[in-house]
Amino acid sequence: MSAAATSVLLAMSAPPYWHCGRTIRQVSLYMLAGLMPAAVMAVCNWGLPAARVMALCVVTAVLVEALCQKVMGRELSVDDFTAVNAGLLLSFLLPAAAPWWLVMLGACIAVTLGKMAFGGLGTNPVNTPLVGWAVLFVSFPLLMDPNAMQLATDYADPLIRLRYFGVAAAEAIPFTDLLLGRQIGGLGAGQAGALFLGGSLLAAFGIIRWQIALGFFLGVAGPAALCHMLDPALNASPFFHLCTGSVLLGGFFLATEPANAPSRPLPMFIYGLLGGALTIAIRKYGVYVDGTPFAVLLVNLLTPLLDLIRPKPFGARSS
Amino acid sequence: MTVMREFTKGLWKELPPFRLVLGLCPTLAVTNSADNGLGMGLAVIFVLTLSNMLISMVRSIIPKKVRIACFIVIAASLVVAVELLMQAYAYPLYQQLGIFVPLIVVNCIILGRAEAFAAKNGVAASVADGLGMGLGFTLSLTFLGSLREIWGNGTWFGHAVMWEGFEPLRIMVQAPGAFICLGLILAGMNLINVWQARRKGRDPQPLTQGCGACQACHMNHEA
Numbered sequence: 001m002s003a004a005a006t007s008v009l010l011a012m013s014a015p016p017y018w019h020c021g022r023t024i025r026q027v028s029l030y031m032l033a034g035l036m037p038a039a040v041m042a043v044c045n046w047g048l049p050a051a052r053v054m055a056l057c058v059v060t061a062v063l064v065e066a067l068c069q070k071v072m073g074r075e076l077s078v079d080d081f082t083a084v085n086a087g088l089l090l091s092f093l094l095p096a097a098a099p100w101w102l103v104m105l106g107a108c109i110a111v112t113l114g115k116m117a118f119g120g121l122g123t124n125p126v127n128t129p130l131v132g133w134a135v136l137f138v139s140f141p142l143l144m145d146p147n148a149m150q151l152a153t154d155y156a157d158p159l160i161r162l163r164y165f166g167v168a169a170a171e172a173i174p175f176t177d178l179l180l181g182r183q184i185g186g187l188g189a190g191q192a193g194a195l196f197l198g199g200s201l202l203a204a205f206g207i208i209r210w211q212i213a214l215g216f217f218l219g220v221a222g223p224a225a226l227c228h229m230l231d232p233a234l235n236a237s238p239f240f241h242l243c244t245g246s247v248l249l250g251g252f253f254l255a256t257e258p259a260n261a262p263s264r265p266l267p268m269f270i271y272g273l274l275g276g277a278l279t280i281a282i283r284k285y286g287v288y289v290d291g292t293p294f295a296v297l298l299v300n301l302l303t304p305l306l307d308l309i310r311p312k313p314f315g316a317r318s319s
Numbered sequence: 320m321t322v323m324r325e326f327t328k329g330l331w332k333e334l335p336p337f338r339l340v341l342g343l344c345p346t347l348a349v350t351n352s353a354d355n356g357l358g359m360g361l362a363v364i365f366v367l368t369l370s371n372m373l374i375s376m377v378r379s380i381i382p383k384k385v386r387i388a389c390f391i392v393i394a395a396s397l398v399v400a401v402e403l404l405m406q407a408y409a410y411p412l413y414q415q416l417g418i419f420v421p422l423i424v425v426n427c428i429i430l431g432r433a434e435a436f437a438a439k440n441g442v443a444a445s446v447a448d449g450l451g452m453g454l455g456f457t458l459s460l461t462f463l464g465s466l467r468e469i470w471g472n473g474t475w476f477g478h479a480v481m482w483e484g485f486e487p488l489r490i491m492v493q494a495p496g497a498f499i500c501l502g503l504i505l506a507g508m509n510l511i512n513v514w515q516a517r518r519k520g521r522d523p524q525p526l527t528q529g530c531g532a533c534q535a536c537h538m539n540h541e542a
Contacts, residue, residue, distance in 0.1 A: 101486075113499065117502075117506070135488075135490050138489065138490040138493065138495065139487075139488045139489040139490040139491075140486060140489070141489075143486075
C-alpha cells in the first residue's frame with residue numbers, strides 16, 4: 001500500500017454541520033430551487049431589468065468570493081453555491097431599477113464584509129446578504145427606495161401607503177395583487193405568493209427550519225392582529241403585514257440561515273418570534289417603512305444568547 | 320537615544336488607537352472628517368505632553384494611594400486650558416467637536432500614559448513619550464478621518480477629491496462607518512505585521528506584545 005493511501009486525512013470544516021449525508025452544495029441548490037418561483041415572478045412583474053439585477057448580483061458575489069478565497073490562500077469553494085444564494089437573496093431586496101454599480105457594490109460588500117472578513121461560510125455573525133443591503137440602504141436611501149426608483153409602473157407601494165395615506169388606502173390594494181407580487185418593493189421580496197410557495201415547500205422538506213419561519217410569521221401576525229383588533233381604523237390587518245415588504249423573504253430565507261440562527265427548536269422558535277415582533281415594532285414606531293431586514297439583523301445578534309437555552313445533560317446534578 | 324526610542328514607539332509599535340486600541344471614544348466619534356480628526360489630535364498632543372511632563376515632575380511627591388485622582392486633576396486643568404484656547408482661537412472646530420473636548424479628561428490614553436509611563440520615568444522621557452503617543456494618535460485620527468471623509472463625503476479637508484458623479488457612501492460618515500473603518504484598519508495593520516515578519520523569516524509576533532504596562536492578558540494565568 002502506498003503512503004498516501006494509509007495516511008489518514010482529517011478534515012475539519014466550519015459550521016453548519018450536517019451529518020445526514022447532505023452537503024452544503026445540495027442544501028444551497030434546494031434553497032435556490034425554493035427561490036426560483038419568486039425569481040420567475042419577479043421577471044414576470046418587473047421584466048428584464050429584474051433579471052439583469054439578479055444576474056449581476058449573483059455573478060459579482062461569486063467572483064468576489066472566488067477572489068477573496070484566492071487572496072486568503074484557501075481552496076476555492078464557490079461551487080457550493082452559497083455565494084449564488086447570497087447574491088440572489090441580496091438582489092431580491094434591491095429595486096429592479098437599481099443602477100449597475102449599486103448592485104455590484106452591494107454584492108461586493110455583502111461577500112467581503114458580511115462573510116469573508118469573518119473567515120468564510122458559517123463564521124459570519126449576521127446574515128451575509130443583509131450586510132450588503134444594510135450598507136447600501138443606509139448609504140443611498142434614495143437609490144434603494146423602490147418607490148422612488150420604480151416610477152414607470154402602475155403598482156402601488158403598500159407600506160408607503162400605510163405609513164402616509166392611512167389604512168384605508170393601503171387595504172384598497174387587492175389581496176390578489178399582493179400575492180401575485182403586483183406591489184412595489186424589493187424586486188423579489190414583494191413576490192409574496194411565490195415566496196410562500198417556495199418557502200413552505202423548503203420548510204416541508206426540512207431544508208429550512210419550520211420553527212424559525214413559523215415563529216417569525218406568528219411574531220408578525222400576533223402583534224399585528226392585536227393592534228388590528230384594538231383599532232382597525234389605524235392598524236392594517238395581519239395578512240397585509242405578512243404579504244408586504246420583505247416579511248415572507250425574511251421569515252423563510254433570511255432568518256433561517258443556519259449559521260446565524262440558533263440550533264435548537266425552542267430557541268429557534270423564540271428567535272423567530274422576536275424577529276417578527278421587531279418587524280412590526282419598526283413598522284409601527286420606526287423611521288423605516290419596512291423593518292424586516294433590520295429586525296433579522298438584530299435577532300441574528302441575539303443568537304448566541306438564545307443558544308444558551310439548552311437541555312440539562314443526562315445525569316447532570318441540579319445545582 | 321532612549322528619549323528617541325520613547326518618542327518613536329508611539330508612532331507604530333504602540334500606536335494608541337490602532338495598536339493599543341486605547342482612546343476609542345474620540346477615535347470613533349469625531350473622525351467623520353479629516354479636519355475634526357486633526358483638531359482632536361492636536362488637542363490631545365497638547366494635553367498628553369503637558370500632563371506627562373507635569374506628572375513626571377511631581378511623581379515623587381504624589382502619594383501612591385491617591386495618584387489616580389491627582390492625575391485626573393492635572394489632566395482636567397490642562398483640558399480646561401485647551402477648551403478655553405479652542406473657544407478663543409478655533410471656535411468652529413470647538414463647536415464641531417462639542418462634548419468630546421471636555422471628554423479628553425477621561426480619555427484612556429492620558430490616564431494610561433500617566434499611570435504606565437510618566438509616573439515611573441524622568442521628565443525628558445515622559446515628554447518624548449507624550450509627544451510620540453500624541454503624534455501617533457493625531458496621525459491615526461487624521462488617517463481614519465480622511466478615509467471616512469473621502470468615501471463618505473467625497474472630500475478631503477473640505478476639498479472635493481473624487482470623480483464627477485461620485486455617489487458618496489454615506490454610511491462611512493455615520494456611526495457604523497467608524498466601526499467598519501476601524502476594523503478594516505486593524506486588520507490591515509495585522510496583515511502588514513504578518514508580512515513583515517514573514518519577510519524577515521520570523522514567526523509573526525503575538526499582538527498582545529507591546530501593550531505597554533497593561534497586564535490584563537496575564538492576569539488570568541496568575542490567578
